[in-house]
Amino acid sequence: MCARHVGFSVFRRRPDFSAPDTDTMTASQPDHTAPNDTSAARTSWLLDRTEALCRDDTTTGREDQGLPNLRSVLDELDAKVQLQQVAPNRHNVLATWGKPKLLFSTHLDTVPPFLPPRRSGDLLQGRGTCDAKGQIAAQLATIKELLARGHTDLAWLGVVGEETDSIGATAAGALAPQLAECVAVINGEPTENKLATGQRGSLQLQLLTKGVAAHSGMPELGHSALWPLLDWLQRMRELSCEVDPDLGPEIWNLGVMSGGAAPNIIPAHADARLFVRSIRESTFEQRARKLAPKEGELKQLSFTPPEVFARVPGFEHAVVPFGSDAPRLRQLVGGQRVVLCGPGTIKVAHTLDEYITGTELTLGYDLLIKLATTLLEGRA
DSSP states (O other), X not given: OOOOOOEEEEEOOOOOTTSOOTTTOOSSSOOOOOTTSOHHHHHHHHHXXXXXXXXXXXXXXXXXXXXXXXXHHHHXXXXXXXXXXXXXXXXXXXXXXXXXXXXXXXXXXXXXXXXXXXXXXXXXXXXXXXXXXXXXXXXXXXXXXXXXXTOOOEEEEEESOTTTTOHHHHHGGGGGGGGTTOSEEXXXXXXXXXXXXXXXXXXXXXXXXXXXXXXXXXXXXXXOSHHHHHHHHHHHHTSOOOEETTTEEOEEEEEEEXXXXXXXXXOXXXXXXXXXXXXXXXXXXXXXXXXXXXXXXXXXXXXEOOEEOOOOTTSOEEOOSOOOSHHHHHGGGTTOEEEXXXXXXXXXXXXXXXXXXXXXXXXXXXXXXXXXXXXXXXXX
């Protein structure tokens, strides 16, 4: 984790609901109709706000470029907004209403490359539409409706750096005293509007093999480091797959492999880097070590343990294949309940065809209203 500067600033102003703020809301003529008027108006509100947020390039490291449009939406809700500096020109955003008892959160950054939004009817395409600016719009629409119903005990947190090192969620720990009375945190990710049963861990391993360099014309004088590594990987490919009932199958990816110095030299070194989506009581690392050749060495580069989330009765749950800031955000509310859910599908996140629909956003809003009410009323 790199060194970071943490600072705070607060701003608040009474919004003008009579007309859109054309300086910051860049989507074409978004209306300010309250999202609880009609289903059509709500869907339009959700698509308008998502599109406006997606017009800003907030690729990891550039999150602050999205602050003006985000602030515009928060001003609609008359939020008390606090900026937490995580690194130069990178801020977490905490919005509160009263003394928070429920925290909504998602991330402000997106993966590269930036893809400007394109809208056609109910379909909105572009970077961040589902991961995770659609989450922001759905959560803030939910907060707006809860406020209209008389709830004045809410908070929303947008964090930087989720797509890389979770620097924002880590720095957000300093905000915990302000959220001490929260009973839960709802973390927004594209889960197809189902509640995640948990998330697999992240285990990064490096496999290294050593050889003896020699002229490629006389291979008998050397010993290749690459062939033992390839054989090691092949033995690992033949391992049986372990499955967790709540987290699904344990999977691993060979992401990087390198070795040797030149085509005409017997390679004296080789290595491979693996990313394992680990499950509870995983034996993957131990089994990989047992399969190592005599020339081999295995190093653990990093490890984040898997987590299983408590289920909320009355809601559909599903296994998700990705990680998130949810375990770190749980600590902001004193280790209380964390729920991972939101509109959109992970199948298109991080792709050039990323999209979300107004229908998905509206269903996500409906889910979040029901979920928030359940949590606030202590029925979970």
